[in-house]
Amino acid sequence: MIISLKGRRALVTGSTAGIGFATATALAQAGANVVLNGRSMAAVDAAAKRLAAAIPDAEIAGVAADLGTADGAAKLADEVGELEILVNNVGIAEPKPFFETSDTDWEKHFAVNVMSGMRLFRALLPGMMRRGWGRIIFVSSESALHIPTEMIHYGMTKTAQLAISRGLAEVAAGSGVTVNAVLPGPTRSEGLLGFIESMATAANEDPTKLEQALIENHRPTSLIGRLADVEEVANMIVYLVSPQASATTGAALRVDGGIVRAIP
Incomplete structure (x- = not known):
């Protein structure tokens, strides 16, 4: 199977390192025009330089925005404009015992891990539906199913991502837009x-x-x-945003190394 995303514009949030950068790289290798995102322009520029060195003919743009805020999400959506592929990868995690986890900790994790995606989806999904083609991915975690006792607040946000992605897949039914979640394990x-x-x-x-x-x-x-290696997660994402995955939507696909002991 040869995946070509030539002519498709893709935004990967939280893409200056880790799974996000590996995904942006894999998308560029498949021919997509990639928009990188991070909280600081210095980090975005450094990631763009690395990506350009790896793929000299890649079309790369970058936007610095803090997606833990409504203003940051609005800025990113504004500057990106129309696109066909949105990979919401940005996220934070902090191990902390339940009884030491403050309201502020819960709210911060929810703002970054959940509201970031919800705001971007609300801004960018309607355009995809009007144009009749689009791919949205929420990078969740096996922690959405195996809630880690050392960071219940994080697990909660990852479960919420599954609910949003499934609900949006139903909102976008029949439009040519697919919405899925990917659940990496420790990477x-x-x-x-x-x-x-x-x-x-x-x-x-x-x-x-x-x-x-x-x-x-x-x-x-x-x-x-x-x-897992970051590239193993990125490969799953590239398949899901490809034309070949047009019958896969509303799904939660695991790249967890078999950690979750369940068949579905």
Whole structure:
């Protein structure tokens, strides 16, 4: 199967690193015109430079906007204008015991992880429906199904993303627009690897051993027995936004290494 997204314009939020950057890179490799997004212009420019070095003929734009705010989402939607592909990847996570998680923590996670996507969908989905073609992806998490006790507030936002994506798929029924959610498991993103490195330094341990221990102790049901690579998640997203995936909508597709012990 050869996937071509030539002529399609794609926005990937939170795309200066990790799964977001890997997704933007994979979309550009498939021929899409890619809009990068991050909170600072310096981070966006650095990501655009990396992407241009990897794919010299890629068409790349970038918008700095804080999607944890209504103003930031409005700015991004305004500057992007019309597009065919929206991957809402931006998100935050912070382990914290339930009884130490304040209202502010809950509200911040909801604002960034849920409201960011909802605001962009409200602004950009109508245009896709009018034009008769579009792809929307919410990057959720296996934590939407396996709520982590160390960050219930995060798990709640990831479950909310599934509800929104399914509901919007029904809103867009018959329009030529598909809406899906992707559920990665623990992934070798810069954020997680940095966390593991800092723990390894503090404990004077080998980071590789701590990475393996993370899976064995915290995700023992993993069938692959390792962290996923960001490219493995990006590949699923590229398929879902392709013309070949036109019959897949309203779905929650896992790239979790088999952590979730369920068949559907």
